[in-house]
Amino acid sequence: MNPWLFALWLSTLLTVIGLEPLRAETVPGGDKPISLSPGLPMTGEPTRASDPVLSVREAAANSILTSLAVAVLTYSLSLAHAFGVLYFGPWTRRILQFTLRTLLCVSPMVLLLVIHAAQNDIGLLIVFSMAIAVYPLTAGLLLNRIHDAAPDFHFLQAKILGHGPIGVFFDYAWPRFLPLTLPFFFLGFIHSLLVESMFSSLGLVSFPLGDTWGSLIHHGLDELLDRPWAVFAPGLAILGTAFATYACIPLFEKLLSVPTKLT
């Protein structure tokens, strides 16, 4: 049996088991902010029993859709970056590589952008700033992969034949890059899911689509001792989804007949 298929089955099972207690017993929650002061989670007293109820299904859908939106943006940015590095001249290449390294250094600073966007309630900016947080890592890996598979002389050849950047991208690069780089879309999805759940579990950011798995964790923190599953069930669901996606990457590589393994 393929170990990755087994892992996929197991992670899906874990996700379903993780969600089941929440399905049976809905989670109390609301838009009241939780003050994470020392001692509060240890009291075990329900503080918001009369608050509106969060829907687990909605949270799951919101988590996955938000992460997908961020992943699409991350993938597009990474692809454009990699194409720019490979197609344009040495100076543009240096500037793009400099930007990538700088962005990798400022990942904590992106929090500033996300908070700023959340304060002004700009949903698109939240998604965009999260994509900027995730993109340097994905772009770096993707660039290495494309560089190994499509050396510079192919681009030079296309340029000599008189194609412009858009022509080279759509006629030459896109059909060749798609099977090579599609696994990085899933990698971007995993990173987006983890970053999104990190932000929402702190209760700092409300995402444009509404409450997510991270929000469920945030609301469950009050009763960590009495109802630990309110925190761990959505956590397991995040883990299961990320793991299942990770397990899918080799399968997609196999389906698309990518010659080398994902590094």
Added chain:
Amino acid sequence: MIRLLTKHLLLATGRLLLLCVTIFLILRSAETYYERDLSFVEFIGAVFSGRLVRAPGLPPLATAFLYSQTTIVLALVLSYGFGGPLGIILGRYRMIWAQILGHLFISVALATPAFLVAYAVLYVSIADWGIFIGGESALAPGASPRTFAGQCLLLAIPLSFPGIALIARQVSQTVFNAFPEGSLTAFRSLGIPQRLLFDRVIASAIWSPLLRTLPFLLSLFLSVLIVTETAFFVPGFGYSIFKAAQQSDLQSLAVLSLWSSTALLLANSFVDILEEWLHSRNPSISGTK
């Protein structure tokens, strides 16, 4: 060497200047920026003296740095201490079950949100290690040093999970590339002592992945510290960032983020210098582009 240092110093200065200008411009347009009369040069001075951090209830910067620094060092020790040997084992011993178990561990560790591990440790440890969490300040006069060490170690455990996985993956890939399938049998038939070969090749080849992972690990640790320190109520750098963000104080948030970015930039430059220097001493080290 001087040329190398100058090159990287100039690059780091350029990056830092770019960051400072960006932050200065963002702050000038924000409503919660209190120091509008400061010029750019005065702003830089105020940032690095810590004068601009104004959100109430934040722990002192020195305390925050002590906590976060100790936690990050412990997490790095755990990550390299477990991830390096695990990577070498995975790359060297190619039994199917070891590969499956190793890759399963790496996948789970990479897919696990660090804050979930933090909450699990918090939940499991409440009964016995209650003194570590909440209220008690480890740096208060008379407090046990065990408290400080325990708090930092508890934070380092969730941080090191993805670190171990990343290092193990990079190292195993390097060892695997150094010894492709079939090469070990060929060496054995030629009578080359395997132990000698492994020691020499591994010792020179794994420096590159180990070094290259460092800036990314630091970046990851700094980001995740925001969650874990908040979960454990530890007055570190991440907790300060969270508190500043909770109070919507963009000024304090910008300064704290600028500090962390400067630390990352310096670490990045240090790694670049060390890698190029190692490469110049031993050109057989792979991976330097």
